[in-house]
Amino acid sequence: MRRLLPQLVLRVLLAGLVTVLIAALWVVKDTAAAARRDARTTATRVADAIAARPSFEGLAFGGVAPTPVFRDWQQFPAWTLIAPGICVELGPRDQPVHRRCGPYVASETEPPVWFVALAGTLGLVPAPFSVPVRTRYVTDVTATAIADPGVIIARAWARTADLMGVAVAMAIGGAVLTGLLVMRLLAPFRTILRGIERLQRGDFAARLPRQRVAEFDALSTALNDTAATLADAQAMRTELTRRLFTVQESERRALARELHDEFGQCLTATRALAAAIAQSGESTAEDGARIGEITGQMMAGLRAELAQLRPPDLDDLGLRPALERLVADWRSRLPHIRFTLTVTGDVDAVSDALALSLYRIAQECLTNAIRHGAPKAVALVIEVGDAIELRATDDGAARHDAPTDAGYGLLGIRERVDALGGTFALTPTATGMEAVARLPR
Structure with missing residues (x-):
């Protein structure tokens, strides 16, 4: 993608060079017009000078008419009559007998071939201009002014080269100066x-300073207002999410207690009655045994659901034993996979709400590793320091196209982490996937 400043400098430079080209063409045209004026003026001046001061000899060899020899014409200083670069031929129209050229200092620089060709195309050298010489004794004499092509083209090249040298330097300097001014502007x-990029990264706390340019200052103010609005919205969303999880966990705790107190006791009583029937030795003993078996299955299922609703070890023993029980349950269900747990730092100092979130995040990370890959080893590491880092890695092959923001499990992790003001990332590694959650204390 093209950058603004180089494009602007190049366009200013291009505009300057086009201006130089137009000015050079104007110089060439002006030189041609000046050559035409010089030729016309020179022819007229010479004709008038000869007509005003002719010199004659008497009758020659029995002639009947005087013969003009134009002695004064040859003696007139050329610079008073003939313009530089112009030659004058004097005599009959078809057979001129006299020729004089105006003074001209030759240029040290020869015009290039392309300029000579361009001069021919543009008609730089004017056509000869003739003026009749009017006297009583002369009827067929003309003064013809002829522009010297070499002189005219050399003059045009000298003017054009000087102009182009200065103008090109000015165009380059103007482009550079414009670039510096625009860069500062x-x-x-x-x-x-940079402020917009911070907004894109979710940094709504930074504010832009006031700007001296009115338009930029208005844009800066608008971005600051937008950042403040987004910060308020994020704070409100975080608070709502935190309240939602608090209410959710409270409902789970109440539901778990209700199921344990009511449904669990009923199942226990039913199982006890079934055991009594099974031991009575009567014909219904087999039915009682079957009822006890079904009741046991229901109680096992109930305990599993209660553990999902509210981990009992978390309330009774703490975070570390609850995590150990979680990993042990996975080991018992999937013995062919090696599960490891590493917990460092003062885990007991973690608050109950944060401990519950860590347990839920770890629970979902392990489930995600098993569900979306075929790992042989899963490692769960929790480090408690100034901040808390939870890292779950597996060797179930890297999934570069794995959706990192889809699914209810990952969505729940992200919502929990955002509500706690932390960060979460799920990235592929050389051998598998790695999920990292960082939470503030």
């Missing part, structure tokens, strides 16, 4: 762009 834009 756009400096606030980079500050605003």
Whole structure:
């Protein structure tokens, strides 16, 4: 993608070079017009000078008419009559007998071939201009001014080269100066762009400074207002999510207690009655045994559901034993997979709400590793320090196309982590996947 500043400098430079080209063409045209004026003026001046001061000899060899020899014409200083770069031929129209050229200092630089060709295409050298010489004794004499092509083209090249040299330098200097000025003028834009990038990263606390340019200052103010609005919305969302999880866990705890106190006791009583019937030795003993078996299955299922609703070890023993029981349950269900748990730091100092969130995150990370891969080893590491880091890794092959923000499990993790002001990332590794959650204390 093209950057603004280089494009602007190049376009200013291009505009300057186009201006230089137009100015050079104007110089060439002006030189051609000046050559035409010089030729016309020179022819007229020479004709008038000869007509005003002719010199004659008497009758020659029995002639009947005087013969003009134009002695004064040859003696007139050329610079007073003939313009530089112009030659004058004097005599009959078809057979001129006299030729004089104006003074001209030759240029040290020869015009290049392409310029000579361009001069021919543009008609730089004017056509000869003739003026009749009017006297009583002369009827067929003209003064013809002819522009010297070499002189005219050299003059045009000298003017054009000087102009182009200065103008190109000015165009380059102007482009560079424009780039510097625009770069300084756009400096606030980079500050605003960094502010937008911070907003994209979710950093709503940063604020942009006031700008000296009115338009940039209005944009900076609008971004600050947007950041403040987003920060309020994020804070409100975080608080609502925290309240939602608090209410959810409270409902789970109440439901678990209700199921344990009511449904669990009923099942226990039913199982006891079934055992009594089975031991009575009567014909219903077999039915009683079957009732006891079904009741046992129902109680096992109830305990599993209660553990999902509210981990009993977390309330009774603490976070570390609850995590150990969680990993032990996975080992018993999947003995072919090696599960490891490493807990470092002062885990007992973690608050109950944060401990519950850590347990839920670990529970979902282990479930996600088993469900979406075929690992041979799963490692769960929890480090408690100034912040808490939970890291779950597996060797179930890297899944580069795995959705990192889809599914209820991962969505729940992200909501919990966001509500606690932390970060979560699920990334592929060389051998599998790694889930990392970082939470503040």
